[in-house]
Amino acid sequence: MAFLDQLPALIGVVVGSLGSYAAQSLTERRRWKRQREERWDEKRFETYGRYANALKAQLRVAQRIGAALGFTDVADPLQQADGLPLLADAESHRATEWESVLLVGDAATIAAARRWHETIWTIELLVREGPVNAEMWTKAHQLASAARDAFYESARRDLGIAGDPPPSGEWPRPWRAELSG
Secondary structure, eight states, X not given: OHHHHHHHHHHHHHHHHHHHHHHHHHHHHHHHHHHHHHHHHHHHHHHHHXXXXXXXXXXXXXXXXXXXXXXXXXXXXXXXXXXXXXXXXXXXXXXXXXXXXXXXXXXXXXXXXXXXHHHHHHHHHHHHHOOOOHHHHHHHHHHHHHXXXXXXXXXXXXXXXOSOOOOOOOSSOHHHHHHHO
16 A cells, blocks of 8 residues: 555656656757757858859959950959969869868759859850950859859858848949049
8 A cells, every 4th residue: 555655656756757858858959959050050151151262263363364365354464374274273172162062052052153153164264265355254254243142142041141142243343434434
């Protein structure tokens, strides 16, 4: 009879222990999941940033070669003979960073990144092929700028960054027209 008198208390202890264990397990699981998500968000942020910087460096070399070909929208000209090896190095670096984007990026951001590097390749082809008309040069840069904006918009959405991305720059730069007008 003494055992039956203590049974409700024993059941209470067992149920309380199981409830405590379940609550602690859920709390730990949520904490682990949140920390994992934070690590991956940080990794994606770093990856997207490195990739964007690699593309900007590649574009910058191409623009400098374009300046040597006579496009006045860019300063600091770089002769083709000197610039093409730098352009090849920049492309190799971009390709290396691309693998990380493929690993951690979501589908929309990967597609936007691909579109952006394809527009940079177009500009690269223009400087490799030599003299090109100013209209093609401007159009290629406008396409690259739009692709860049789409990449940043998608990356920001993937990272959960609220708000609109900053406004896009204009190509050709409006200050040139303002100075000559």
